[in-house]
Amino acid sequence: MKSLYQLIISSFQVLLPVLKYASPKMRLFVEGRTNWITQLKSQVSENDKVIWFHAASLGEYEQAVPIIETLKQTHPDHKIAVSFFSPSGYEVKKKDPKFDIITYLPLDTKKNAQQFLDILSPEIAFFVKYEIWPNLMDVIQDRQLKTYLISGIFRPEQLYFKPMGKFMAEALSKFDHLFVQNEDSLNLLTSHGFKRASISGDTRYDRVISQLAMKNQLDFMDDFTASGELTMVFGSTWPEDLSIALDAINKAPTHIKLVIAPHQINTTQIQKLKKNITKKVICYSEIKDQNLQDCEVLIIDTIGLLTKIYSYANLAYVGGGMGLSGLHNILEPAAFGIPIIIGKNYDKFPEAKMLRRLGGLFSVNSKEGFEELFNKLASDASFREKSGQICGHFVNSEAGATQKILTSIDF
Secondary structure: OHHHHHHHHHHHHHHHHHHOOOOHHHHHHHHHHHOHHHHHHOOOOOOOOEEEEEEOOHHHHHHHHHHHHHHHHHOOOOEEEEEEOOHHHHHHHOOOOOOOEEEEOOOOOHHHHHHHHHHHOOOEEEEEOOOOOHHHHHHHHHOOOEEEEEEEOOOOOOHHHOHHHHHHHHHHOOOOEEEEOOHHHHHHHHHOOOOOEEEOOOOHHHHHHHHHOOOOOOHHHHHHHOOOOEEEEEEEEOHHHHHHHHHHHHHOOOOEEEEEEEOOOOHHHHHHHHHHOOOOEEEHHHOOOOOHHHOOEEEOOOOOOHHHHHOOOOEEEEOOOOOOOOOOOOHHHHHOOOOEEEOOOOOOOHHHHHHHHHOOEEEOOOHHHHHHHHHHHHHOHHHHHHHHHHHHHHHHHOOOHHHHHHOOOOO
16 A cells, blocks of 8 residues: 555656646645745754654644743754644744744655755654654654654544555554543554553643733724623634524624634635624724724634634634534633534544533534524523633643653653
8 A cells, every 4th residue: 555655645746736726725735845945955054953843734733832832941952843734834834933944844755755854854853643644754763763743643443543554554653652632542552553652631732721821912802892791702614604603693682792713714705704794794804993892793804813812702613513624723712711612523523522521512503503502602691601611621621731741752
C-alpha cells in the first residue's frame, strides 16, 4: 500500500498547477507551496536553534499554543517554527508575532522532506493530533530527530488500525512518544502494539482557560449588548446550522441580542442570510458610527473576534454539527461558563459527548428541537446558569495537559 501512496502523492504534485483552479482554497494551497524553499530559507539562519510545531489547520494549531507559549518562556534563545498543511491555518496565522518561522508543509515526498529538514534543522518537533506523513516520518527517524505527537486521539476505524494501513501504523510508530487525549485512545494503541504512549489530556483546555485571563473587552460588543438582557452567540456556523436556527432567530424576543459568526466569510452567503433575517440586523463591516443598541442581530463578517465575543454570551450555538464539516471548538464558549447547543453530528468529538452526558451541552437535529431548547434556555435562568456552570467546571477539571507533556519530553 505504501507504493500506492507514493504514486498518489507524486501524481498529486504533478497535477498541482492544474488543481489550483479547482477552488479559491486550492489556489492558496498550491500558490503557498510554489516557492516554499526560498521562503523558508529567508526565515532561517545557519546558527538558529529551532523548535518546530506542525499542525494541519487552525484548530490543531490552537492545541499547540499552550506548549508554544511555555517553551518561548523556558527557551527564549530558540526560534519557534510552525508549519501548516491547510490554507485555513496558514493564511490566518502567517503574520502572528508568536512565530519566528511560519511555512506551509510541502507535499509528502522524500525529497521534499529532506529539503525541508535540511533548511529548518529543528532540535525537536511536535505534531498535533493526527497529522502524520509517512515519508516525512522516515526522514525524521533517519535523522534521529526527537518528535512527539501531542493531543492525539484515535478511533478503531482509522487507517492506522486496518490491514491496508500498515504503512501508516509504521509511520506512527516512529514518534518518540504519543501523548493522547483519553483512555480509549491509549487502550486502542496498546492493543495494536504501541508502547510509547500515555494519557496527557487535551491541551485545548489549557488554551481556552488562558483566554479567561486576557482582555476580552470589545467596544462594539459593549455597545451592541448594552440594551439587552441576554446575548446568544452562534459561532462558526455553516448554512446547515443556520437553516435550523433562522426561524427561532426571527421569533426571538427583543431583549435577546443575537450574534452570528459564520465559519466562512462568504459575501454572497452573508448577504443572503441578512435578507432572511426579519429583525434589525447589521454586519460588523457596516458598523462605523451607527448606534448598535438599536440592532437586534449582529453578523460578524470578519475573522479573529469570536473567542472574545463568547465572553459576552449567556448561551451559544457552535456550528459544524448539522453538516459533515465537523463540529467546531465547543471549549471556547464552555470556558466562559455558558450552556452550548450543537447539531446532531458529534460522535468524533469526545469533549462534546462528555459535556452532553454531564448536562452542559445539548444536541438538536431539527428546527423544532432547536426552537424548543432555545426558548427554555432563554427563559429559565436557573436551568441556563446550572448548565453553564457544568461547562465551566468541566473545562477546569480537564486542564493540565501542557505540564504533563513538558515534564515528560527529553528536551
